[in-house]
Amino acid sequence: MKSKLLPFIAIGAVTGAAISMLDKQTREHTVETAKKAKDTVAYYAENRDELVALVETKMEQAQSLYGTVNNGVQSIMQNENDIKELPATIQSMVSETIQAFSKKDEQIG
Numbered sequence: 001m002k003s004k005l006l007p008f009i010a011i012g013a014v015t016g017a018a019i020s021m022l023d024k025q026t027r028e029h030t031v032e033t034a035k036k037a038k039d040t041v042a043y044y045a046e047n048r049d050e051l052v053a054l055v056e057t058k059m060e061q062a063q064s065l066y067g068t069v070n071n072g073v074q075s076i077m078q079n080e081n082d083i084k085e086l087p088a089t090i091q092s093m094v095s096e097t098i099q100a101f102s103k104k105d106e107q108i109g
Contacts, residue, residue, distance in 0.1 A: 020026050044051040 031060070
């Protein structure tokens with residue numbers, strides 16, 4: 001017996017799309033978006049050099065972002081011991097501050 005999941009998902013998607021098209025604003029927005037997509041595809045079909053340049057730029061940006069994130073992660077990993085010791089350092093600073101105020105209170109009182 002074949003699974004009926006995919007056909008029913010497709011039927012649900014088509015039904016949902018058809019029902020949403022009953023709304024005038026949704027229809028207008030969908031038509032406008034489709035026209036923009038068609039114009040964009042037609043433009044880049046005629047200007048493939050620009051498309052290649054755009055894709056190269058986006059790839060460079062992605063590689064740069066990856067490098068930045070990778071450097072950040074490596075920096076955090078290198079400073080892991082400092083980060084682990086941070087709570088102990090803060091705890092000792094708080095203790096020293098409490099002791100300093102306690103001594104000052106004893107001197108005043």
